[in-house]
Amino acid sequence: MKVTINGDAGELPDGSTVAQAVRMLTAMTSGVAVAVNDVVVSKGAWESTSLSENDRVEVLTAVQGG
Protein backbone atom coordinates (compact mmCIF):
# COMPACT_ATOMS: atom_id res chain seq x y z
CA MET A 1 0.00 0.00 0.00
CA LYS A 2 1.04 3.58 -0.62
CA VAL A 3 1.68 5.84 2.36
CA THR A 4 3.40 9.19 2.71
CA ILE A 5 6.15 9.39 5.31
CA ASN A 6 7.44 12.87 6.08
CA GLY A 7 6.21 14.10 2.73
CA ASP A 8 7.79 11.29 0.68
CA ALA A 9 5.66 8.65 -1.05
CA GLY A 10 6.55 5.15 0.10
CA GLU A 11 5.41 1.57 -0.30
CA LEU A 12 4.68 -0.62 2.73
CA PRO A 13 3.23 -4.14 2.98
CA ASP A 14 -0.51 -4.19 3.69
CA GLY A 15 -1.22 -4.14 7.40
CA SER A 16 2.06 -2.40 8.29
CA THR A 17 2.10 -0.65 11.64
CA VAL A 18 3.17 2.81 12.70
CA ALA A 19 6.19 1.20 14.39
CA GLN A 20 7.32 -0.28 11.07
CA ALA A 21 6.96 3.08 9.33
CA VAL A 22 9.06 4.76 12.03
CA ARG A 23 11.77 2.09 11.72
CA MET A 24 12.14 2.96 8.02
CA LEU A 25 13.52 6.32 9.17
CA THR A 26 15.19 5.68 12.50
CA ALA A 27 15.94 3.13 15.18
CA MET A 28 15.38 5.85 17.81
CA THR A 29 12.20 5.80 19.82
CA SER A 30 12.97 8.44 22.46
CA GLY A 31 12.69 12.06 21.40
CA VAL A 32 10.42 11.08 18.50
CA ALA A 33 6.70 11.62 17.98
CA VAL A 34 4.32 10.46 15.28
CA ALA A 35 1.12 11.82 13.80
CA VAL A 36 -1.00 9.91 11.28
CA ASN A 37 -3.32 12.14 9.26
CA ASP A 38 -2.71 14.97 11.77
CA VAL A 39 -3.60 12.90 14.84
CA VAL A 40 -0.88 12.01 17.37
CA VAL A 41 -0.26 8.28 17.84
CA SER A 42 1.30 7.77 21.27
CA LYS A 43 4.42 5.64 21.54
CA GLY A 44 2.58 2.87 23.37
CA ALA A 45 0.26 2.45 20.40
CA TRP A 46 2.86 2.35 17.58
CA GLU A 47 3.01 -1.46 17.42
CA SER A 48 -0.75 -1.93 17.56
CA THR A 49 -1.77 0.80 15.11
CA SER A 50 -2.08 -0.36 11.51
CA LEU A 51 -1.71 2.02 8.62
CA SER A 52 -4.15 2.31 5.72
CA GLU A 53 -3.71 3.18 2.05
CA ASN A 54 -2.82 6.87 1.53
CA ASP A 55 -2.17 7.58 5.21
CA ARG A 56 0.06 10.58 5.87
CA VAL A 57 2.66 9.71 8.51
CA GLU A 58 4.70 12.49 10.12
CA VAL A 59 7.70 11.54 12.26
CA LEU A 60 9.06 14.51 14.20
CA THR A 61 11.93 15.22 16.54
CA ALA A 62 13.46 18.23 18.28
CA VAL A 63 15.92 20.42 16.37
CA GLN A 64 17.69 23.70 17.11
CA GLY A 65 15.24 26.59 17.08
CA GLY A 66 13.61 29.50 18.85
Next chain:
Amino acid sequence: MNDMDDALVIGGEKFSSRLIMGTGGAPSLDVLDRALEASGTELTTVAMRRLDPAVQGSVLDVLRRRGIKVLPNTAGCFTAGEAVLTARLAREALETNWVKLEVIADERTLLPDPIETFDAAERLVADGFVVLPYIGDDPALARRLEQAGCAAVMPLGAPIGSGLGIRNPHSIELIVEAASVPVILDAGLGTASDAALAMELGCDAVLLATAVTRAQRPELMASAMRSAVEAGRMARLAGRIPRRRYAEASSPSLPRFA
Protein backbone atom coordinates in the same frame (compact mmCIF):
# COMPACT_ATOMS: atom_id res chain seq x y z
CA MET B 1 21.15 37.65 45.04
CA ASN B 2 21.32 35.00 42.33
CA ASP B 3 19.91 32.19 44.37
CA MET B 4 16.47 30.82 45.08
CA ASP B 5 15.63 33.86 47.26
CA ASP B 6 14.68 35.58 44.01
CA ALA B 7 13.51 32.60 42.02
CA LEU B 8 11.57 32.91 38.79
CA VAL B 9 8.41 30.79 39.12
CA ILE B 10 6.62 29.61 35.98
CA GLY B 11 3.75 27.16 36.23
CA GLY B 12 4.76 26.32 39.80
CA GLU B 13 8.36 25.48 38.82
CA LYS B 14 11.30 27.49 40.19
CA PHE B 15 14.32 28.73 38.24
CA SER B 16 17.30 30.62 39.64
CA SER B 17 18.31 31.88 36.17
CA ARG B 18 16.14 34.50 34.49
CA LEU B 19 17.80 34.00 31.13
CA ILE B 20 15.90 31.60 28.87
CA MET B 21 17.86 30.60 25.81
CA GLY B 22 16.89 29.57 22.31
CA THR B 23 19.02 27.19 20.29
CA GLY B 24 18.44 28.51 16.76
CA GLY B 25 21.24 29.92 14.67
CA ALA B 26 24.24 28.27 16.35
CA PRO B 27 26.93 27.23 13.86
CA SER B 28 27.45 23.87 15.63
CA LEU B 29 26.23 21.89 18.62
CA ASP B 30 29.63 22.41 20.22
CA VAL B 31 29.38 26.20 20.02
CA LEU B 32 25.80 25.98 21.30
CA ASP B 33 26.88 23.77 24.20
CA ARG B 34 29.53 26.24 25.36
CA ALA B 35 27.19 29.22 24.95
CA LEU B 36 24.47 27.52 26.98
CA GLU B 37 26.93 26.76 29.75
CA ALA B 38 28.18 30.36 29.81
CA SER B 39 24.61 31.68 29.88
CA GLY B 40 23.75 29.78 33.07
CA THR B 41 20.31 29.08 31.59
CA GLU B 42 18.01 26.44 33.08
CA LEU B 43 15.30 26.55 30.40
CA THR B 44 15.92 26.43 26.65
CA THR B 45 13.74 26.21 23.56
CA VAL B 46 13.85 23.71 20.71
CA ALA B 47 11.76 23.44 17.54
CA MET B 48 9.94 20.36 16.22
CA ARG B 49 10.73 19.23 12.67
CA ARG B 50 10.49 16.15 10.47
CA LEU B 51 13.11 13.61 11.51
CA ASP B 52 16.07 13.63 9.11
CA PRO B 53 17.96 10.30 9.27
CA ALA B 54 21.09 12.01 7.90
CA VAL B 55 21.47 14.35 10.88
CA GLN B 56 24.01 13.27 13.49
CA GLY B 57 23.82 14.47 17.11
CA SER B 58 20.85 16.06 18.75
CA VAL B 59 20.24 19.31 20.52
CA LEU B 60 18.37 17.21 23.09
CA ASP B 61 21.60 15.43 24.05
CA VAL B 62 23.22 18.80 24.76
CA LEU B 63 20.32 19.94 26.96
CA ARG B 64 20.14 16.63 28.82
CA ARG B 65 23.87 16.63 29.52
CA ARG B 66 23.62 20.15 30.96
CA GLY B 67 20.48 19.39 32.97
CA ILE B 68 18.59 22.16 31.15
CA LYS B 69 14.80 21.89 30.99
CA VAL B 70 13.57 21.72 27.40
CA LEU B 71 10.89 24.13 26.20
CA PRO B 72 9.51 23.05 22.82
CA ASN B 73 8.16 25.79 20.60
CA THR B 74 5.65 25.79 17.76
CA ALA B 75 7.84 27.85 15.43
CA GLY B 76 6.86 27.59 11.80
CA CYS B 77 3.13 27.31 12.51
CA PHE B 78 0.72 29.72 10.80
CA THR B 79 -2.58 28.48 12.23
CA ALA B 80 -3.93 27.49 15.62
CA GLY B 81 -4.54 23.97 14.34
CA GLU B 82 -0.91 23.49 13.29
CA ALA B 83 0.31 24.87 16.59
CA VAL B 84 -1.92 22.59 18.67
CA LEU B 85 -0.77 19.51 16.72
CA THR B 86 2.89 20.56 17.03
CA ALA B 87 2.50 21.06 20.79
CA ARG B 88 0.93 17.62 21.15
CA LEU B 89 3.76 16.02 19.13
CA ALA B 90 6.31 17.84 21.29
CA ARG B 91 4.58 16.60 24.45
CA GLU B 92 4.77 13.06 23.11
CA ALA B 93 8.40 13.28 21.92
CA LEU B 94 9.87 15.26 24.81
CA GLU B 95 7.61 14.22 27.69
CA THR B 96 6.83 17.78 28.73
CA ASN B 97 3.51 19.60 28.79
CA TRP B 98 5.27 22.95 28.50
CA VAL B 99 5.07 24.81 25.20
CA LYS B 100 6.24 28.13 23.87
CA LEU B 101 3.28 28.94 21.66
CA GLU B 102 4.35 30.72 18.50
CA VAL B 103 1.93 31.31 15.62
CA ILE B 104 3.40 33.48 12.93
CA ALA B 105 1.40 35.83 10.69
CA ASP B 106 3.75 35.98 7.70
CA GLU B 107 7.27 35.03 6.63
CA ARG B 108 8.50 38.58 6.04
CA THR B 109 7.92 40.04 9.50
CA LEU B 110 7.56 36.80 11.49
CA LEU B 111 5.22 38.80 13.73
CA PRO B 112 2.88 36.73 15.89
CA ASP B 113 -0.74 36.39 14.75
CA PRO B 114 -2.85 37.44 17.75
CA ILE B 115 -6.10 35.74 16.67
CA GLU B 116 -4.56 32.35 15.92
CA THR B 117 -2.35 32.58 19.02
CA PHE B 118 -5.31 33.22 21.31
CA ASP B 119 -7.33 30.41 19.74
CA ALA B 120 -4.44 27.96 20.14
CA ALA B 121 -3.77 29.12 23.72
CA GLU B 122 -7.34 28.38 24.79
CA ARG B 123 -7.22 24.91 23.22
CA LEU B 124 -3.82 24.06 24.72
CA VAL B 125 -4.76 25.26 28.22
CA ALA B 126 -7.89 23.10 28.02
CA ASP B 127 -5.66 20.17 27.00
CA GLY B 128 -3.50 20.55 30.13
CA PHE B 129 -0.50 22.38 28.67
CA VAL B 130 1.63 24.98 30.46
CA VAL B 131 1.36 27.63 27.76
CA LEU B 132 3.88 30.44 27.23
CA PRO B 133 2.60 32.49 24.28
CA TYR B 134 4.84 34.68 22.12
CA ILE B 135 2.93 37.90 21.35
CA GLY B 136 3.32 41.46 20.12
CA ASP B 137 3.86 44.20 22.71
CA ASP B 138 0.09 44.42 23.24
CA PRO B 139 -1.09 44.92 26.85
CA ALA B 140 -4.72 44.03 26.04
CA LEU B 141 -3.80 40.72 24.41
CA ALA B 142 -1.40 39.91 27.26
CA ARG B 143 -4.22 40.39 29.76
CA ARG B 144 -6.62 38.23 27.74
CA LEU B 145 -4.07 35.42 27.48
CA GLU B 146 -3.44 35.53 31.21
CA GLN B 147 -7.20 35.31 31.81
CA ALA B 148 -7.30 32.35 29.42
CA GLY B 149 -4.92 30.50 31.74
CA CYS B 150 -1.48 31.00 30.18
CA ALA B 151 1.43 30.45 32.58
CA ALA B 152 3.37 33.48 31.29
CA VAL B 153 3.25 36.03 28.49
CA MET B 154 6.13 36.65 26.12
CA PRO B 155 5.94 40.01 24.37
CA LEU B 156 8.52 40.80 21.70
CA GLY B 157 11.01 43.64 21.95
CA ALA B 158 11.34 43.77 18.15
CA PRO B 159 10.92 41.30 15.26
CA ILE B 160 12.64 37.92 15.61
CA GLY B 161 16.34 38.04 14.82
CA SER B 162 16.29 41.79 14.15
CA GLY B 163 18.53 42.82 17.04
CA LEU B 164 16.65 46.13 17.22
CA GLY B 165 16.18 45.97 20.99
CA ILE B 166 13.02 47.07 22.79
CA ARG B 167 11.15 49.31 20.33
CA ASN B 168 8.31 50.17 22.69
CA PRO B 169 9.42 50.20 26.34
CA HIS B 170 6.19 51.93 27.35
CA SER B 171 4.04 49.00 26.18
CA ILE B 172 6.31 46.54 27.95
CA GLU B 173 5.87 48.56 31.17
CA LEU B 174 2.09 48.50 30.74
CA ILE B 175 2.15 44.71 30.28
CA VAL B 176 4.32 44.30 33.39
CA GLU B 177 2.08 46.56 35.51
CA ALA B 178 -1.05 44.56 34.72
CA ALA B 179 0.35 41.02 34.71
CA SER B 180 0.26 38.58 37.58
CA VAL B 181 1.97 35.85 35.55
CA PRO B 182 5.65 36.19 34.56
CA VAL B 183 6.40 38.54 31.67
CA ILE B 184 9.23 37.21 29.51
CA LEU B 185 10.73 39.61 26.96
CA ASP B 186 11.13 37.50 23.85
CA ALA B 187 12.70 38.35 20.49
CA GLY B 188 14.56 41.27 19.01
CA LEU B 189 17.29 41.75 21.58
CA GLY B 190 20.69 42.59 20.12
CA THR B 191 23.13 43.12 22.95
CA ALA B 192 23.54 43.12 26.72
CA SER B 193 22.04 46.56 27.38
CA ASP B 194 18.79 45.43 25.69
CA ALA B 195 18.52 42.52 28.15
CA ALA B 196 19.31 44.79 31.11
CA LEU B 197 16.63 47.25 29.97
CA ALA B 198 14.04 44.46 29.76
CA MET B 199 14.72 43.54 33.37
CA GLU B 200 14.80 47.18 34.50
CA LEU B 201 11.36 47.65 32.92
CA GLY B 202 10.13 44.89 35.22
CA CYS B 203 10.17 41.83 32.99
CA ASP B 204 10.62 38.62 34.95
CA ALA B 205 12.95 37.01 32.41
CA VAL B 206 14.25 37.35 28.87
CA LEU B 207 14.39 34.80 26.08
CA LEU B 208 17.02 35.23 23.40
CA ALA B 209 18.86 33.14 20.84
CA THR B 210 20.20 34.97 17.80
CA ALA B 211 21.90 37.71 19.83
CA VAL B 212 24.12 34.99 21.29
CA THR B 213 24.30 32.30 18.62
CA ARG B 214 25.12 34.73 15.79
CA ALA B 215 27.43 36.97 17.81
CA GLN B 216 31.06 36.89 16.69
CA ARG B 217 31.91 35.18 19.99
CA PRO B 218 28.76 33.36 21.16
CA GLU B 219 30.19 32.11 24.45
CA LEU B 220 31.34 35.59 25.48
CA MET B 221 28.00 37.15 24.50
CA ALA B 222 26.21 34.47 26.54
CA SER B 223 28.23 35.55 29.58
CA ALA B 224 27.43 39.19 28.85
CA MET B 225 23.71 38.41 28.64
CA ARG B 226 23.83 36.49 31.90
CA SER B 227 25.45 39.45 33.67
CA ALA B 228 23.06 41.91 32.04
CA VAL B 229 19.98 39.99 33.13
CA GLU B 230 21.32 39.77 36.69
CA ALA B 231 22.27 43.46 36.74
CA GLY B 232 18.93 44.55 35.32
CA ARG B 233 17.03 42.42 37.80
CA MET B 234 18.98 43.82 40.75
CA ALA B 235 18.49 47.39 39.50
CA ARG B 236 14.75 46.77 39.21
CA LEU B 237 14.58 45.46 42.77
CA ALA B 238 16.83 48.26 44.05
CA GLY B 239 14.54 50.96 42.61
CA ARG B 240 16.09 53.53 40.33
CA ILE B 241 16.14 57.26 41.18
CA PRO B 242 13.60 59.48 39.41
CA ARG B 243 14.75 61.28 36.28
CA ARG B 244 15.22 65.08 36.74
CA ARG B 245 15.61 67.89 34.26
CA TYR B 246 18.35 69.63 36.27
CA ALA B 247 21.26 68.74 38.48
CA GLU B 248 20.84 67.88 42.12
CA ALA B 249 23.98 68.25 44.21
CA SER B 250 25.08 65.11 45.94
CA SER B 251 27.51 66.94 48.23
CA PRO B 252 26.32 68.92 51.31
CA SER B 253 24.91 72.30 50.33
CA LEU B 254 26.55 74.38 53.12
CA PRO B 255 29.36 76.77 52.02
CA ARG B 256 32.79 75.17 52.11
CA PHE B 257 34.26 78.13 54.11
CA ALA B 258 31.63 79.14 56.62
